[in-house]
Amino acid sequence: MDLHHLTATEASERFRRRELSPVELLDAVLERTAAVEPTINAVTEQWIDEARAAALASEARFAAAAAGTNGGAPLGALEGIPLMLKDEQPIAGRLLEDGCLLERGNTAEETHPIVERIQAAGAVVHARTTTPEYCCAPVTHSKLWGVTRNPWNPDYTPGGSSGGSGAVLAAGATLLATGSDIGGSIRIPASFCGVVGYKPPFGRVPGMAPFNSDTYCADGPMGRSVADVALLQNVLSGPWVGDAASLREIAEVSGRVGSLDGVRVALCLELGGYDVDPAVEANTRAAAAALAAAGASVVEVELPWGPQRVLDTAWPHFGAVMGPFIEQIVEGDAERAAQLMPYTRAFAEQAAGGGGYVEGLVAESAFYRPFAELMAGYDVLLCPTVASTGLAAEEPCTDSTAIFSQLMTLPFNVIGRVPVLALPSGIAPNGVPTGVQLVGRTYDDAAVFRVGAALEQELALWTDASWWPVL
Known part of the structure; x- marks a missing residue:
């Protein structure tokens, strides 16, 4: 397998056996990034000099550990793993532009807690990835960053909003990446790009105001295997003094494969009425088998x-959170509003008419009840991630109802305290991957990873070197 398509766990094992250097691996992914970027356009900025310094420091730590001269420091x-950050996650003193012309040149004043944890864990952070x-x-x-394309088929999108992260992982431009998910933004790119992504339950991973208090929203890991995503998730999770919603309990997860004897899986193909493409259904049934x-x-x-019920339940929430957030940016100025993307304006307009917040909370509670009753008899729910087989790279996304009717991710943001692991399920006829979601009961993170690791081994799709797209 090419170095740039190693998993993070494989690379870490090679580092420890002194068969591979962090510097050598960084060189491989930088070379790959240069080769694929003209096609996929998934990187907003690179930090090559800083990354080389970090890789050299990691190499020295591995050498000291092997020689026994590190004083037993773990x-x-x-350690030494190349990683890209979703551009949405701020770093003090660095650009924070949110893909918007109105934010061009803006710099962050604070660093996101997950970025601090990633850096402290020894990762080689070398670039940031595009978002809508x-x-x-x-x-x-x-308008700011242009069109990011899917490495599997550049006519199609890698998804969003963590689309740049999904694209660089599939293309081999990095080994790990971060994402965030408020309506499917980790899981949709995981599906369309043939990678693995995890939406943690609300509060498991700390966030920054105001969205740390949004029960729909979670920052989370993306990678090329279940073990990789578990590795990064264990670094990200845990309480943070800046986030009162962050959970004190740390739920460690694992990509180890074990028996599924006694595990009960509920297979739900349509979630009550989504129009699922035959290729998506066939691949979901293959995952169930x-x-x-x-x-x-x-x-x-x-x-x-x-x-329709999902949208009716979610719009009051978006109208109370995302809608006012965008309105605050525009400040009632027509010229500022004109610089926004059409999909941003359309989303804000739809959210504004979403209904009352209190009524939305009542609807969310009613929405959760049948899921909880069902899951009293099951360990995980298996369902498709996206009902369709792809969206065009330049899809306008101004018809929110039509778009959301394809995305089977939003229900699990509405009931945001559930863990959701997204994995590939196969390839559609257009060459774009399809995906499935493994949904656990509230805060049962371990269950979805246990089942996901077994599914990964049994399907043996993305664990094969031939899985990845050729660019």
């Missing part, structure tokens, strides 16, 4: 949801 969990403007769309294009082959009990079930 190596970081991400203010992370408002399930595609990744903006793989879990059954791994020892799980799989039963097909139904939920009384459907896209």
